[in-house]
Amino acid sequence: xxxxxxxxxxxxxxxxxxxxxxxxxxxxxxxxxxxxxxxxxxxxxxxxxxxxxxxxxxxxxxxxxxxxxxxxxxxxxxxxxxxxxxxxxxxxxxxxxxxxxxxxxxxxxxxxxxxxxxxxxxxxxxxxxxxxxxxxxxxxxxxxxxxxxxxxxxxxxxxxxxxxxxxxxxxxxxxxxxxxxxxxxxxxxxxxxxxxxxxxxxxxxxxxxxxxxxxxxxxxxxxxxxxxxxxxxxxxxxxxxxxxxxxxxxxxxxxxxxxxxxxxxxxxxxxxxxxxxxxxxxxxxxxxxxxxxxxxxxxxxxxxxxxxxxxxxxxxxxxxxxxxxxxxxxxxxxxxxxxxxxxxxxxxxxxxxxxxxxxxxxxxxxxxxxxxxxxxxxxxxxxxxxxxxxxxxxxxxxxxxxxxxxxxxxxxxxxxxxxxxxxxxxxxxxxxxxxxxxxxxxxxxxxxxxxxxxxxxxxxxxxxxxxxxxxxxxxxxxxxxxxxxxxxxxxxxxxxxxxxxxxxxxxxxxxxxxxxxxxxxxxxxxxxxxxxx
Numbered sequence: 001x002x003x004x005x006x007x008x009x010x011x012x013x014x015x016x017x018x019x020x021x022x023x024x025x026x027x028x029x030x031x032x033x034x035x036x037x038x039x040x041x042x043x044x045x046x047x048x049x050x051x052x053x054x055x056x057x058x059x060x061x062x063x064x065x066x067x068x069x070x071x072x073x074x075x076x077x078x079x080x081x082x083x084x085x086x087x088x089x090x091x092x093x094x095x096x097x098x099x100x101x102x103x104x105x106x107x108x109x110x111x112x113x114x115x116x117x118x119x120x121x122x123x124x125x126x127x128x129x130x131x132x133x134x135x136x137x138x139x140x141x142x143x144x145x146x147x148x149x150x151x152x153x154x155x156x157x158x159x160x161x162x163x164x165x166x167x168x169x170x171x172x173x174x175x176x177x178x179x180x181x182x183x184x185x186x187x188x189x190x191x192x193x194x195x196x197x198x199x200x201x202x203x204x205x206x207x208x209x210x211x212x213x214x215x216x217x218x219x220x221x222x223x224x225x226x227x228x229x230x231x232x233x234x235x236x237x238x239x240x241x242x243x244x245x246x247x248x249x250x251x252x253x254x255x256x257x258x259x260x261x262x263x264x265x266x267x268x269x270x271x272x273x274x275x276x277x278x279x280x281x282x283x284x285x286x287x288x289x290x291x292x293x294x295x296x297x298x299x300x301x302x303x304x305x306x307x308x309x310x311x312x313x314x315x316x317x318x319x320x321x322x323x324x325x326x327x328x329x330x331x332x333x334x335x336x337x338x339x340x341x342x343x344x345x346x347x348x349x350x351x352x353x354x355x356x357x358x359x360x361x362x363x364x365x366x367x368x369x370x371x372x373x374x375x376x377x378x379x380x381x382x383x384x385x386x387x388x389x390x391x392x393x394x395x396x397x398x399x400x401x402x403x404x405x406x407x408x409x410x411x412x413x414x415x416x417x418x419x420x421x422x423x424x425x426x427x428x429x430x431x432x433x434x435x436x437x438x439x440x441x442x443x444x445x446x447x448x449x450x451x452x453x454x455x456x457x458x459x460x461x462x463x464x465x466x467x468x469x470x471x472x473x474x475x476x477x478x479x480x481x482x483x484x485x486x487x488x489x490x491x492x493x494x495x496x497x498x499x500x501x502x503x504x505x506x507x508x509x510x511x512x513x514x515x516x517x518x519x520x521x522x523x524x525x526x527x528x529x530x531x532x533x
Contacts, residue, residue: 067105069095069489069532070497073129085141086113092133094126096489096532099207099376100320102165112138121253121314125489125533128256128285135259162199165318168211168369169198173362174333184428187340188396190324191358193370196332202372204403205380205531207320208334211369212354214316215361218293219249225296228306235307237315244306253314255353257286257295260312265299274299289345319354320373322486322531324399328410334370337399337431379484379529380404385413388481390473392496394422394451394462397487398431400531404484405435409444417444418476422451422462462492463499474507482527489532500528 066076067090076091083091089109101108101122111117112134120138123130163169175192193208202208223230223245232244236251248254259282266278277298281290292313296302325335340359341352362368381389381404389408391401398421408417419436423429429452439445449469453459466473477483485496497519505515522528 064090064106066091067095070494071095073133077133084113085137086110088137089113089134092126092130092137093123094130094489096125096530097377098125098320098532099373100124100533102373104376113141119315119317122317124317124320132259132285163371165209165371165373168209168318168371169195169200170367171195171198171334171370172367173358173364175364176338176358176362179337179431181428185424186429187342187359188429188431189336189338189340189355189359191321191336191338193334193336193368194332195334195370198332200370200372202323202327202334203374203380204323204326204407205375205400206323207373207375208323208336209318209320209371209373210354210358211318212316212357213361214249214252214254214353215351215356216249218254218291218351219245222248222254222293222296223306225293225300226304226306226309232306234310236310237313244310247310251316252292252310253316254292256314257281257290257292258312258314261292261295261309262286264304264308264312265295265302268302268304269299270301289343289350291350293348294346316353318371320533322397322399322403324402326403326406326410329406335402337396337402339396375531377529377531378526379531381407381411381413382415382482384415385411386415388416388418388446388476388479390418390420390476390481390483391486392420392462392466392484393486394420394492395431395487397485397492397531400486401484402432402435405439405444409439409442416446416476416481418447418449418481419445420449420451420462420465422453422460422465424452424454426450426452426455461495463495466496466499466503470503470507473503477504477522478508480527482529483522484529484531486531487533493530493532 064087066079071079073092076095077088080088080091086109089112090106093105093109095105097104101124103111103117103122105123108117108122112120120134121131172194173191174194175190177190177192179188179190180186220230226244228244230243230245233241234244234247235241236247237253238251240247240251242251262278262282266275266282269275269278281295286295296309321336321338323334324337325333336358338355338358340355341350342356343350358368379400385408389404391404393399393401398419401419405417405419407413408415417439421431421436423431430450436445436448440448449462449465451460451462451465453461483500485493487493487496501512501515501519504510504518505512508515508518510518519528
């Protein structure tokens with residue numbers, strides 16, 4: 001059947017069906033008899049702003065060709081060279097619409113451009129690259145007078161009731177259980193948090209935001225290095241006034257020194273070698289693991305005050321974790337799958353701020369500040385319980401798919417479910433092994449393909465298993481299955497995307513370009529959805 005509304009238009013299937021019926025009725029046409037030429041003409045009319053008999057118009061949606069995570073930052077910036085500031089800022093984002101910033105890429109960019117959002121470090125998948133580009137764009141915008149000149153963003157409205165990002169709930173930690181077996185190189189925790197009394201609700205595919213607190217040893221070492229009174233009142237990057245030790249612990253990012261801190265310290269050191277070191281850090285970026293304490297130690301003779309240092313630090317942002325449970329099964333609890341980050345570097349133990357807090361620093365029964373971050377990209381189980389699901393989630397990427405399976409079980413969904421899971425060693429790192437095998441026995445999980453990369457002579461990953469099962473994978477996709485991926489945006493997700501294109505090209509008998517367009521079509525129709533970090 002032909003359609004007036006192109007599949008790339010920003011409408012869901014129900015909206016598209018309604019609009020098709022509306023235009024068909026308006027123009028007295030039978031949708032079954034609209035030929036390709038009429039289709040093209042109607043699409044063009046819609047794209048240029050179609051006016052109805054009542055005088056209302058359908059505005060042409062703005063095209064964002066740079067909104068593609070597969071395009072490099074340099075190429076994205078070239079595409080927006082002549083665009084207004086908020087579109088340049090949008091192109092600097094990670095293009096994932098992951099919600100980790102509390103916005104979408106477009107709305108976060110517009111909020112920065114309008115001045116309603118001052119925190120430039122919220123795009124965690126974009127990391128340092130995005131932050132540096134945002135600062136450069138704002139600097140250029142200030143010089144040309146273009147800041148605030150084009151933005152359509154409106155100030156965010158703070159909720160007056162309920163718990164949210166601006167007003168987190170103090171939730172009780174119920175459990176932090178190690179999922180790995182003894183001898184594993186990893187420490188992945190199944191974390192259970194009690195939301196009772198909060199009235200917070202979540203859907204599978206959502207994330208839980210957690211406001212971390214820095215490790216006390218690191219915060220104390222920073223205060224000691226500043227040779228300052230821990231009780232000195234300072235203004236924090238989050239706009240709070242607190243004693244220095246509390247400010248450093250609760251409001252300041254210590255993981256990565258800001259450019260402002262590096263510039264401050266560089267300007268206060270006497271020797272040229274240290275200034276050269278800071279110049280290199282500013283030009284090339286700090287090496288992995290280099291933190292605020294490292295910067296202060298490098299500038300050990302710098303004459304700076306604690307107030308100046310705190311004012312130059314980045315804010316400590318919440319961390320988002322994919323939810324690993326369905327409320328239909330666990331009630332008011334929320335479950336997470338958290339990989340503890342800890343490693344030695346430069347003679348010190350480096351720790352992930354939120355992961356080690358949940359694993360080690362908060363005892364069961366104590367509270368942690370949380371909020372629910374809804375997913376923005378349709379990353380959830382299909383509304384139709386008969387639609388098959390293919391899920392790819394190695395390591396902690398399995399978290400949302402545990403939730404998906406719980407949800408499908410609670411709904412008594414008849415759709416088939418196929419999971420690809422991978423990690424290092426089957427004997428030590430098979431996360432949720434008992435649960436997954438139970439789902440296999442009951443038939444809820446139709447297929448489970450695993451890839452344990454360190455168990456053989458050659459490393460095998462989930463994308464390799466996809467290629468091995470390409471014929472059946474294409475069979476599922478060609479008969480309507482949804483495809484979901486959760487994991488690291490910079491590596492695994494890109495590798496899975498490449499493998500998916502290869503499977504479709506080979507077994508769909510398409511060339512590479514057509515296969516890539518097919519994958520884009522899957523994404524635009526909501527059948528290929530990614531949850532990335």
